[in-house]
Amino acid sequence: METVLLVIxxxxxxxxxxxxxxxxxEGGALGIGGGGGGGGAMSSRGAANLLTRTTAVLAASFMLTxxxxxxxxxxxxxPTSILDVPATSTDAPESTAPATPAAPAEPSAPLSE
Known part of the structure; x- marks a missing residue:
């Protein structure tokens, strides 16, 4: 739901x-779709009203979302952070007896003398 709302x-x-x-x-510097006389299906006044209403609807939709x-x-x-989660121990408890050392491995190649 949150992702859909964010995309919208x-x-x-x-x-x-x-x-x-x-x-x-007001200065006419950035106006792309407004100037000039006749020829269009919409007058400049009608286009301005349409853009104003569209802006108002989009602004209201933006605020609502x-x-x-x-x-x-x-x-x-x-919680959103790993620092907020208390530490839990999933490891098995260690034994108190010392581990026996492993036997030394035989070298695979003869040592030079």
Whole structure:
């Protein structure tokens, strides 16, 4: 659930950035889809209204997914760090008797004299 919500959130953020960059700025410097006269199916006023509404819907969706991600991520109760987990001993207890030394192995090649 959290992964799906995160992917949707990222997609909304990318589309929101694109829509904001498409809007005509007050100075007209970054406006890609707005200037010029006639010829288009939409007037510049209609395109501005559409982009403004799209920005508002995307911004509301972005805020909603942000809140949902905060709620979903707060429901995890398991520790997230190995330092939070108490140490457990899985090894068998060592014997108190000393280990017997192994017999020396025979050399595989004769030693030079």
């Amino acid at each position: 959130h990222i997609m909304i953020a990318i589309v929101l950035v694109g829509v904001v960059l498409l809007q005509r700025s 942000s809140i949902l991600l905060a709620i979903v991520s707060g429901t995890h109760s398991e």
